[in-house]
Amino acid sequence: MIILGVSCLYHDSAAVLLRDGEIVAAAQEERFTRVKHDWSIPQFAIEYCLREENISHEEIDYVIYYDKPLLTLDRHIKNLLALGKDGRDVFERMYNSVLRDKLWIHEKLKETIGSLGKSGKLLVCGHHMSHAASAFYPSPYENAVIITNDGVGEWATSTIAVGCGNKIKIEKEIHYPHSIGLLYSAFTYYCGFKVNSGDYKFMGLAPYGEPKYYDLIKREIIDVKGDGSYRLNMDYFDYQNGGTMIKDEKFEQLFKHPRRKAETDISRFYMDIAASVQKIVEEVLISMAIYAKKVYGQGIENLVLAGGVALNCVANGKLRNEEIFEHIWVQPAAGDAGGALGAAEYLYYDFLGNKRLPQSADSQNGSYLGKAYHEKEIKSYLRWNKYPFYYKKEEQELFEYIAGKIAEGKVIGLFHGRMEFGPRALGNRSIIADARSGEMQSKLNLKIKFRESFRPFAPSVLRERAEDYFESKDAESPYMLFVDKVRAERRKPFQLLDCLNEENDNLLPVVKRERSDIPAVTHVDYSARIQTVDGVRNPFYYGIIKAFEKLTGYGIIVNTSFNVRGEPIVCSLQEAYKCFMRTDMDILILEKYVLLKEEQPALHEEGDWRNQYGLD
Amino acid sequence: MDSIREDCFSSLLQETEECKYDFGEINSARESYWMDTVLDYGVEVYDIEDVHDLQEKIENITGINEKSAKCIAISAVRESFQLSDRMNDAEIQQMKLPEFVYRM
Numbered sequence: 114m115i116i117l118g119v120s121c122l123y124h125d126s127a128a129v130l131l132r133d134g135e136i137v138a139a140a141q142e143e144r145f146t147r148v149k150h151d152w153s154i155p156q157f158a159i160e161y162c163l164r165e166e167n168i169s170h171e172e173i174d175y176v177i178y179y180d181k182p183l184l185t186l187d188r189h190i191k192n193l194l195a196l197g198k199d200g201r202d203v204f205e206r207m208y209n210s211v212l213r214d215k216l217w218i219h220e221k222l223k224e225t226i227g228s229l230g231k232s233g234k235l236l237v238c239g240h241h242m243s244h245a246a247s248a249f250y251p252s253p254y255e256n257a258v259i260i261t262n263d264g265v266g267e268w269a270t271s272t273i274a275v276g277c278g279n280k281i282k283i284e285k286e287i288h289y290p291h292s293i294g295l296l297y298s299a300f301t302y303y304c305g306f307k308v309n310s311g312d313y314k315f316m317g318l319a320p321y322g323e324p325k326y327y328d329l330i331k332r333e334i335i336d337v338k339g340d341g342s343y344r345l346n347m348d349y350f351d352y353q354n355g356g357t358m359i360k361d362e363k364f365e366q367l368f369k370h371p372r373r374k375a376e377t378d379i380s381r382f383y384m385d386i387a388a389s390v391q392k393i394v395e396e397v398l399i400s401m402a403i404y405a406k407k408v409y410g411q412g413i414e415n416l417v418l419a420g421g422v423a424l425n426c427v428a429n430g431k432l433r434n435e436e437i438f439e440h441i442w443v444q445p446a447a448g449d450a451g452g453a454l455g456a457a458e459y460l461y462y463d464f465l466g467n468k469r470l471p472q473s474a475d476s477q478n479g480s481y482l483g484k485a486y487h488e489k490e491i492k493s494y495l496r497w498n499k500y501p502f503y504y505k506k507e508e509q510e511l512f513e514y515i516a517g518k519i520a521e522g523k524v525i526g527l528f529h530g531r532m533e534f535g536p537r538a539l540g541n542r543s544i545i546a547d548a549r550s551g552e553m554q555s556k557l558n559l560k561i562k563f564r565e566s567f568r569p570f571a572p573s574v575l576r577e578r579a580e581d582y583f584e585s586k587d588a589e590s591p592y593m594l595f596v597d598k599v600r601a602e603r604r605k606p607f608q609l610l611d612c613l614n615e616e617n618d619n620l621l622p623v624v625k626r627e628r629s630d631i632p633a634v635t636h637v638d639y640s641a642r643i644q645t646v647d648g649v650r651n652p653f654y655y656g657i658i659k660a661f662e663k664l665t666g667y668g669i670i671v672n673t674s675f676n677v678r679g680e681p682i683v684c685s686l687q688e689a690y691k692c693f694m695r696t697d698m699d700i701l702i703l704e705k706y707v708l709l710k711e712e713q714p715a716l717h718e719e720g721d722w723r724n725q726y727g728l729d
Numbered sequence: 730m731d732s733i734r735e736d737c738f739s740s741l742l743q744e745t746e747e748c749k750y751d752f753g754e755i756n757s758a759r760e761s762y763w764m765d766t767v768l769d770y771g772v773e774v775y776d777i778e779d780v781h782d783l784q785e786k787i788e789n790i791t792g793i794n795e796k797s798a799k800c801i802a803i804s805a806v807r808e809s810f811q812l813s814d815r816m817n818d819a820e821i822q823q824m825k826l827p828e829f830v831y832r833m
Binding site: 121177178181182183184186187190192193194195196197198200201204208211212213216217218219220232234236237238240242243267268269272273283284285286287288290291336339340342343344345346353416456459460463464468549 | 749769
């Protein structure tokens with residue numbers, strides 16, 4: 114049985130193909146169109162999924178969309194009814210997005226795919242059910258409590274559900290406009306970052322600050338109950354009026370600071386705001402988990418998470434440390450892209466009643482579900498373009514070569530195997546470097562990624578060595594979705610406040626202060642967003658880190674996504690090569706082909722390539 | 730602002746006088762803001778047969794009156810036609826759309 118799951122028309126469009134319940138292909142549209150967070154109909158992702166399985170649209174049994182358009186329309190109309198004559202902007206938004214696009218999703222998909230499966234009818238699944246399903250079905254658990262949090266689906270913004278065998282039941286929910294996801298986005302916006310793409314920056318900024326505004330925000334803007342449920346004081350927000358995220362004047366009045374202008378220096382105030390909001394999000398998630406365990410989790414020791422808020426790996430790490438549940442699994446594509454997967458799996462298991470057999474690891478296949486290139490294609494590409502290269506036939510020789518170059522301080526673009534599904538690069542479309550280098554964070558930020566200096570980098574660590582570097586015991590994090598603390602004995606004395614004064618705008622000196630013996634991946638609060646790498650999910654990447662450990666004694670390296678600021682992660686050989694040539698990367702690995710920067714012909718491009726991608 | 734769009738907005742505005750919706754405010758006396766799930770988030774077939782079918786679905790799901798639902802349905806159908814070249818003007822004219830589309 115072939116099922117095609119689709120998410121689109123919000124943000125992060127994606128397509129997923131299931132064959133007899135197995136995830137055989139999944140991709141985000143942004144990788145093909147090169148438009149970050151692309152929300153359009155995922156025609157290229159769909160085309161890729163079908164090509165990957167070598168099938169035509171006529172062989173698809175069902176096509177399912179991850180949202181219910183009529184429920185979304187209901188929300189827009191109720192929003193309008195709440196505003197009355199002030200609802201003109203909401204009306205325009207509804208008119209342009211729902212009436213024009215979302216209601217006609219069945220026609221648009223039919224036109225794109227060629228048909229809607231053998232039944233000829235599009236199936237739809239609730240937005241948060243899709244999220245819940247994306248968290249539960251691929252997880253390794255027979256049963257689990259499921260918590261979803263995002264900006265908004267049709268109506269729901271937070272849900273608590275229970276998954277058992279092949280069934281899911283949503284028990285509780287919170288409705289728009291009250292949304293922990295939109296609260297986070299609102300403050301991201303207030304601090305001068307873009308909603309969606311700036312959420313990670315906001316999270317990365319939090320450790321520089323202190324939660325000085327925690328009480329004020331809880332007193333004035335959000336009421337959080339002991340069970341994790343919450344409501345927002347809508348007087349401070351503008352999204353429900355069809356405007357921007359917040360009412361600038363109300364925020365300025367409350368915090369005595371204006372909204373930060375994008376790309377300007379970041380003062381301590383905004384760092385403290387980020388820390389305060391982060392603390393509230395953590396409190397909400399932990400309280401929800403305690404409540405869910407108490408009411409729905411008797412005898413259930415597993416918690417699974419999805420929805421965009423589940424990408425907050427700092428909160429996930431805190432939640433895990435609370436040990437409310439014995440095990441936690443987070444969907445790697447926790448945002449809307451994963452909704453395509455959840456909708457397809459919900460159809461297969463719950464609706465069609467197919468038996469589910471959880472796998473001991475999980476059934477996400479390391480999230481390596483996208484396009485791969487064969488060696489023949491790579492060789493043809495390199496020869497056709499006359500790019501000088503070396504070929505390393507033996508894998509072990511290649512691993513040792515890469516390890517040696519990393520140890521020399523080289524920065525390497527790694528393009529191998531199937532592209533990752535979800536926002537994280539997990540070793541197949543990654544830029545890798547030496548975590549021991551004190552200069553590497555600044556170098557990667559400023560000369561490779563061309564992004565803000567304060568942003569931290571994540572480590573990839575051998576699964577069996579994770580405890581040597583980080584505090585958590587037996588904590589697996591194959592999808593880079595949990596933050597952990599660097600072990601105390603590895604830390605170097607560092608007082609953040611010594612480097613920052615009340616209005617210090619320059620974070621670079623802070624970044625350059627070494628905080629451990631793995632400084633490139635140690636954030637200012639000694640935290641790190643870790644990826645544990647094992648030999649089953651990704652033997653190639655594991656082999657590289659293992660060789661690095663043999664050479665240096667360190668089973669850990671820096672891993673950042675293979676792209677520059679504002680650019681979606683590279684998808685094709687051409688994009689990988691261009692990114693390599695445009696930046697200060699030293700070496701490019703395309704499967705077993707090795708390209709050295711100094712041997713490549715100069716890249717001639719018209720205009721400044723940086724204008725190609727908007728700032729994120 | 731074209732006339733169909735304006736009529737649609739006006740109709741919904743009239744609705745707000747009869748059927749005000751409340752987002753819910755912070756209430757410190759409440760113990761919880763969780764709601765039991767009553768909406769159906771499960772799998773269903775999604776299709777729109779024609780403008781009447783859409784109008785009926787909008788009425789059922791939103792609870793708004795017939796006139797507003799009709800107005801939204803017509804606007805949506807018109808938008809879908811305008812955005813695709815699959816139907817020409819003659820075909821649109823042949824559809825049995827409610828009278829006031831032509832009035833506008």
